[in-house]
Amino acid sequence: MGDVDEDVAVQVRDLDQTVLGNPAHDLVRLGLSLAMAARESDLPGVTTAKMLEEMIVGYQASLLGRPQQPSNGRGPKKPESIRIVLKKALRRTWKDLFEERLEDTTPDIPLGAHFWPLSATEKKVVKELFSSNDVRRLVTLPSVYDGNAGIEVVDAAHWVKGCSSLGRIRIAVLVRVEGPAGSKRKICLVDVKEAATAIAPHYKDARMPRSNAERIVMGAKHLAPALGKRMLAARLYGKAVFLRELLPQDLKFDLKNLCEKEAMKIARYLAVVVGQAHARQLDGSGRASWKRELDRHHTKSLDAPSWLWASVVDLVAIHEVAYLAHCRKCAMVRARQT
Template identity: 55%
Template sequence: MPKKPVATNKLSSKPLNKRAKKLPEAEARQPLLTARRNARMARSAHAYVRGSTNRFYEWLDGIEGHALPEGPAVWICGDCHTGNLGPVADAHGRVEIQIRDLDQTVIGNPAHDLIRLGLSLATAARGSDLPGVTTVQMMEALADGYERAFDESAGEADIHAEKPEAVRVVMKEAVRRSWRHLAEERIEDSEPTIPLGSRFWPLAKNERREIDEFFRKTSVATLATVLRGAGDEADVEVLDAAYWVKGCSSLGRLRYAVLLDIDGAAVDGDDLCLIDIKEAAPAAAPRYAGARMPRDNAERVVEGARHLSPLLGDRMKSARLADRAVVIRELLPQDMKLTIEQLTRDEATKAARFLALVVGKAHARQMDVAERKAWLGELRKNRSKTLDAPGWLWKSIVELVSSHAAGYLEHCRRYATGPDAG
């Protein structure tokens, strides 16, 4: 009987099962992931905001003398900070700025998304050493951009003309990206293997076996084949897989990167597929009482994505792996994170207005004409002479910035001396 050939990289002679040394085994991951998450949150106040979703809702609920309007019952992001917005693409290459992370999505109060986005922008402004008056202007721009999504008479030309430079740059890059860009960014190599190191850790034998079996299911494999028009009968082979050390607030959940070959011809990016498998955990964002949502957390995430970010939602599936609810999606080259860290005064207001419009559109597409009109009326009520933004929005941002600043310093005291800090 002939000896079975060793699987090799089709672009080189390197064995696919080559593994780096001294990386954590599966049973040793959790303490390391927890330490890494805490260290990442200590790097900046903005990073702390991104990683403290649970605390955000605790603080918001605890603000005294504070009453938020009850907006229409729609799917909300639930964790609407600037890092969770960015370019996403559909199967035909169309690219738009949409919400790109829906772990916390629920049917809830759209005001929560607006406040979370405002807090994220206000924290970025503080990190950019901008004066307080700029934060005031940002909140006015935030309100203006969001309201435009519900105003039938508002034009959008001026909004798009005033895209912040960070958005212009990332959109230009997104539309010209290819598989090679994706591979070099995500796996630091354009060859069909996943190099182990600080970002990717080895799998246990049972994990790799479960992933191989997982992609033998037609319902799972078609996620990759349909996007390519390959049909349900196309062969899907797992070339490589690894535990993915990715995210901040989600760091520590089940997360795998899986490299697939479609129809056995992995000679270029058209035949390769990089899949993200992510465990779906219960949402911290409060849902409206009586709202009918899927009980399975992965189904909830996919359903929310389809309402809020259709380009992304149509590329996602819910499933179960190792008896856990997971969301699977193919990563496309155009999917990028929008990074807004350092802002100028001009860019700060542009960013606030534009990103609020993106979120407003995601909410508005779920409302009928009457609901949009009523919500717009609520947003424009009780304006003061000194601030062209809802009073409840400003009060929430001021108190949350204060709470997060104190929480961040306390977090740094406890965790900023770890090995991953800095």
């Protein structure tokens, strides 16, 4: 993903459930994503086991500040597929972003299946939100602006993005920013999303913001600084929402169609990213204690904690059952309609 200086970095991006809790939950989430990617790539089950082993190796090394270093010393060595995505991200322009997210390059949001119109009252409320100084500072954060530039809402629409957006606030907003004298006006895309209550378990004595939006932004700043620095907690229609400016450099890595060797490298590298995020939030004794706990649950046959393997297997099974049940339900609905 991109940062405010238009550089790129590989970081965690799905932070709606972020809480102050057991770091094991992040490992289970990553392990599940890797296991499902292995299945979609038609890799054998033994490869999933090897990926989890590589994941723990990378995670533990980064947790103690010793990730594998390339010869230039600039962070952990990146797999070839990761390097390709980063190079692509650096070449992307605002036109690429608009074509990908809006399927259009003009300064309006095309209404249709993915974008639904706002009412006059809703448009007024959105414009009032974007007239605040906090939002203005958010969209004028890049160094080309001085933080005092004027902004104007060009267009806005409800954004239908998967099941998670149904019944919740999700709005795409196009904003025009007045740049310095002689520069072109910038059109940026801001995603406004309702902050849902976290279902992830958290420590009972954890001191977290009462607002779900503030909780998510706080988590982003700790786990993914490149994203957190361009997020803002706010309220819209009386509900907690968070705003994030989308950048052309924001690309989601596709884990499909991997060979076994590359899959194992990616598992290790992504675990390094998670481990570095965790290490930033733990002191030395906390990191050492957590590593000892990970070591304590290794088995003779699997160089990864037994609870990690068991959790991932259980979740894959639950996912498959739920998917097949959904398919059966859809088939029965079609049968009744014909």
